[in-house]
Amino acid sequence: MPHPALIAQDAQFRKSVIELAPGLWTAVGYAASNVHMIEGRDSVTIIDTTESTAAAENILAAFREITSKPVARLIYTHSHRDHVSGAAVFAAGRALPILASARFQSDLVDVDDARIAPNRALGRRTQAQFGIGLSPRERISLGCGPGNRPMQGLGAGFLPPTELVEADCEIDLDGVPARLIMAPGETADHMMVWLPGPKVLFSGDNWYHAFPNLYAIRGTPYRDFAAWADSLGLMAGLNARVLAPGHTLPVLGPEKVQEVLGTTRQAILHVMRVTAEGMDRGLSLDDIAATITLPDDLADKPWLGEYYGKLAWSARAFAAGTLGWYDGNPTHLGTLSGAARAERMARLAGGVQALWTAARGGDALPGDDQNGDDLQWRLELCDHLIALGEPAATLKAETMEALAETEINATARNTYLWEARRLREAEDAK
Numbered sequence: 001m002p003h004p005a006l007i008a009q010d011a012q013f014r015k016s017v018i019e020l021a022p023g024l025w026t027a028v029g030y031a032a033s034n035v036h037m038i039e040g041r042d043s044v045t046i047i048d049t050t051e052s053t054a055a056a057e058n059i060l061a062a063f064r065e066i067t068s069k070p071v072a073r074l075i076y077t078h079s080h081r082d083h084v085s086g087a088a089v090f091a092a093g094r095a096l097p098i099l100a101s102a103r104f105q106s107d108l109v110d111v112d113d114a115r116i117a118p119n120r121a122l123g124r125r126t127q128a129q130f131g132i133g134l135s136p137r138e139r140i141s142l143g144c145g146p147g148n149r150p151m152q153g154l155g156a157g158f159l160p161p162t163e164l165v166e167a168d169c170e171i172d173l174d175g176v177p178a179r180l181i182m183a184p185g186e187t188a189d190h191m192m193v194w195l196p197g198p199k200v201l202f203s204g205d206n207w208y209h210a211f212p213n214l215y216a217i218r219g220t221p222y223r224d225f226a227a228w229a230d231s232l233g234l235m236a237g238l239n240a241r242v243l244a245p246g247h248t249l250p251v252l253g254p255e256k257v258q259e260v261l262g263t264t265r266q267a268i269l270h271v272m273r274v275t276a277e278g279m280d281r282g283l284s285l286d287d288i289a290a291t292i293t294l295p296d297d298l299a300d301k302p303w304l305g306e307y308y309g310k311l312a313w314s315a316r317a318f319a320a321g322t323l324g325w326y327d328g329n330p331t332h333l334g335t336l337s338g339a340a341r342a343e344r345m346a347r348l349a350g351g352v353q354a355l356w357t358a359a360r361g362g363d364a365l366p367g368d369d370q371n372g373d374d375l376q377w378r379l380e381l382c383d384h385l386i387a388l389g390e391p392a393a394t395l396k397a398e399t400m401e402a403l404a405e406t407e408i409n410a411t412a413r414n415t416y417l418w419e420a421r422r423l424r425e426a427e428d429a430k
């Protein structure tokens with residue numbers, strides 16, 4: 001059984017088109033991300049375009065039941081491909097203005113061949129994180145969006161921005177006054193859309209109903225924690241009546257908007273503080289990551305559940321982003337290879353057979369399985385066995401599948417199941 005709280009998070013992306021205020025609409029649950037429509041005098045503006053042409057077509061059809069006014073322009077809140085890949089459907093062959101931050105960096109742009117980068121690893125890990133190719137029973141959620149959704153035309157409808165916006169500015173959206181606000185957060189290229197009249201904020205991914213993804217396990221450069229916290233402060237200062245995020249349901253009512261923005265900012269600052277203090281005290285990153293929790297007054301907030309981002313990974317990312325990989329323990333200045341360590345572990349355990357017994361769960365401590373430590377330990381022992389050339393791939397796959405069922409975090413769940421499948425396929429091919 002998948003984690004019940006992860007299943008319950010599905011209520012955040014039940015398929016619907018929601019009216020935020022007169023003439024302002026959000027399509028939720030059609031795809032990984034939301035699409036917004038601002039109805040002007042004679043035309044509409046579309047904010048973000050989602051991840052696939054199939055989802056964009058479904059959303060456009062739903063919007064067409066509200067108004068037949070033509071699409072005049074597109075606005076990208078940021079460059080992540082789940083927000084820019086349905087643009088061609090909304091443009092429908094016309095050369096529309098497409099606005100984005102001047103920092104816009106599309107994931108779709110091919111990396112310069114001359115640049116050395118682990119692009120294949122990034123591709124594999126992206127597939128794992130989002131569970132691409134997993135069955136609907138396995139891929140129950142993305143944490144910030146529905147697991148089961150149309151996948152045709154995934155990443156296929158991207159159009160590059162035509163107008164790069166350098167700094168905050170006022171803009172008229174066919175009779176609707178708006179302000180474009182630069183707000184680095186989940187990405188450095190975030191550009192929010194603020195409507196001062198109805199006090200509606202389209203925030204992109206600087207907020208969603210899940211603990212913020214301060215580090216994405218597909219692999220990301222350091223996301224500036226302090227800048228993201230600052231942007232949440234700036235967002236709270238707008239006193240919005242409605243917060244329309246890039247994922248999950250809109251937040252309605254000024255008090256609620258203040259509460260979700262303020263507590264999310266506090267949660268980011270908390271991770272920074274706990275990690276910095278732990279490092280200052282000389283704690284290991286393992287100890288910081290294994291013990292970090294939110295204080296009680298934040299832990300009970302449903303929008304800070306670790307469905308998407310995760311505290312432990314955030315602590316590691318903050319440490320790496322501020323001081324780099326070295327954790328201050330001179331033991332880690334040197335390195336044993338996996339095989340060299342595994343040989344010594346086996347000798348210490350009294351032989352390879354003892355490693356096998358423990359990896360199969362034969363040495364579980366009482367209560368271990370309550371917090372997943374037992375499964376984590378078995379996974380680490382499987383790695384030792386594999387490093388010794390032992391046939392432990394199937395056992396590792398089984399252990400990851402068991403861990404997946406304990407996970408509240410969708411990206412961890414998807415990655416365990418995706419990598420387990422790869423291991424099983426590799427075994428079958430032998």
Ligand SMILES: [Zn+2]
Pocket residue numbers: 033080082083205246247
């Ligand atoms: Zn997104």
